[in-house]
Amino acid sequence: MPSKSPAQALLDKADKKAASSSGWFSSASSKFEEAGDLYQQAANTFKIEKLFKEAGDAFAREAECRENAKEPNEAANAWWNAAKAYKRGFPQLAVQALTQTIVHLTQAGRFRQAADREKEIGQIHLQENNDLRAACESYERAGDWYAQEDATATANACYKDAADLHADLEEYPQAIARYEQVANDSLSSNLTKYSVKEYWLRSGLCSLAMKNDTVSANRNLAKYSNQDASFATTREAKFLQALIQAVEAGDQEAFTAAVGEFDQVTRLDNWKTSMLLKIKRSLRSVEEDVGIM
Template structure:
């Protein structure tokens, strides 16, 4: 045990003694709220020392104890801060505990009307669950985060969450939902002179989803050009038109070559590659029309 960790344990023990003093007179002449406040400070200091010693579980428990005492003294915002500290520590050792303490912080923040903070930690939970390959629960928290962000008119942050929801929907085969989400984000970007150029990436994502479905891709692409005329001059538009032709002709080799050519100039992300591979598989399901 390191010197830092030993000091942390001593502080934690001192916190417990402050909270439960022995002796009639010590109890009689000390205010409960003052004892709780001192104990809270010791738990917080212990948590920071445990963090320095990289004993993440003990750090998490120390901050959680501090948060519980904050609630006893009606310091709800301080409690939320310590619950977040606890969650951040448990992220490294125990995901379920991390989620538990994030949710406690979210409840406090939303009760206090701090909805952006609530959204921020729903998003943190979603990202944590994604890392654990728990996609369905992650989407649920992204949806809650997006809703809270929108409630506070923080649409840029909401759209980051919506993007994740759209990606997951597409991978799950719900192309209609994914297309709707990507189109919504594109419309938001098109309304902003700063973000307007980003719209083509979301129209591209929507088009890829359409290639995987039985939708009339050509008609949709015409709609996207009406929405954003510059899209027609983009490499993304030209790629989709080429790929659509490959699908209609059953030309898998040309499809793969077109994707490789695009990727050599503009590296495709993992999601794009997976969805384009799925679109290519449609060719095997169609009769050879060449």
């Protein structure tokens, strides 16, 4: 019979302690504290052995012991350690563990840390599960928690990510509202004012993607120029103006020329490229949609 690994031996010892009855001279609380310590040791040893699922499971067992011992802060840490282990190949379990972490953090009023963990959930939904809807909801929830803790810049980064995802989901009014919210917040600070033109450009692209709504796009462009007089002179505003005119005229060549000119100076990211392709498809048949960007 093969000998047990050090981690498995610790796990068995932890299981035995957790299942034992409390003696005359020990409380149930101290029993769970001791079992929790053993599960933590087992989990760390599994990590050394690169057995991340087993490590996550052991940290989760530790968390349950901490809960039974009425140690919510330690339980939150244990769930977070479980999530970090599960991230190595088990995204759904990581989300579940992070969700448990957030329960403890919000009950303790630690909303800044809860926002950090909610943002992690959003990243897992996006990168591992390709679940845009769930990712969007997590980013918005994280943004709300950051905002109430006065972490405005971090909140806006989450809201901007949520806006991008609303646009990917073709929920353009929601995307525009979020971009405008972030832009309005950013206008009030010299440190963030430079980024406003980017948010307004994204909002304008959403208007054009929304059934070629040049009326809204023109109205918003005028509104943004009123909010910040310098916007009208930026490359972003001129680019938007050129796109609006091309869409109004149904002029594919002018549209392509405007995109190419902007891209030469400021490389288009994947999100903008995708949005521009959506807009351009409405100007021509899908069969022609070959190699224009």
